[in-house]
Amino acid sequence: MDNRALIDHAIAARQAAYAPxxxxxxxxxxxxxxxxxxxxxxxxxxxxxxxxxxxxxAIFKAVSEGERRIVALALAAAPQEEQPPFGSYPAPCGICLQVLSEFAAPELRVLLAKSREDYQLCTMRDLFPKRFTAADLKKEIR
Ligand SMILES: [Zn+2]
Structure with missing residues (x-):
């Protein structure tokens, strides 16, 4: 799936946000x-x-449906009344980066979108260079 199509999904999903x-x-x-x-x-x-x-x-929906490897993430965020293009490029919070790191490689493609045409492309490594994983626990995930 190309970047713009994945961003379209993120922008559409934002419509359901419950953020009173x-x-x-x-x-x-x-x-x-x-x-x-x-x-x-x-x-x-x-x-x-x-x-x-x-x-x-989104991650928990994927894992609960049997998908354990995430290869790309698109994110769109802004105050509720705004429509694309949004005013800034969003970033995942630290908790979400930690959860993502369980199911994604450092090369994960991350799209931080103001709109489908205007987005920053980066990787998990850029956002979360030193991550805590099963390897730190000396655990092997089966
Ligand atoms: Zn978060």
Missing amino acids: YSRYAVGAAVLTAGGRTFTGCNVENASYPAGICAERT
């Missing part, structure tokens, strides 16, 4: 090694820490 507290809507789309696309939005909660980011929603 922050009013900051986020959409994410992940492409798996199996060629499937999963999307997610942020889902907030009155008990703030119970909410979840768009990236983890």
Whole structure:
């Protein structure tokens, strides 16, 4: 799947964001090694820490459907009332980067989008160069 198509999925997923507290809507789309696309939005909660980011929603949907290798991530985020092109390039939070690192290689293609035409292309290594993995625990994942 090309970059623009994956970004389109992230922008569309953002429409479902449940963000009555922050009013900051986020959409994410992940492409798996199996060629499937999963999307997610942020889902907030009155008990703030119970909410979840768009990236983890998409990752957990993929893993729960049997996909354990993510090869690309697109992210689109802005205050709820904004439509593309957004004002800034979004970045995943540290918790989402840690979760991603469980299922993606350092070369993961990451698209930080203001719009389908205007995005930054980077890798997991750029965003999260020193990651904590199963290797640190001396564990072998089966
Ligand atoms: Zn996050």
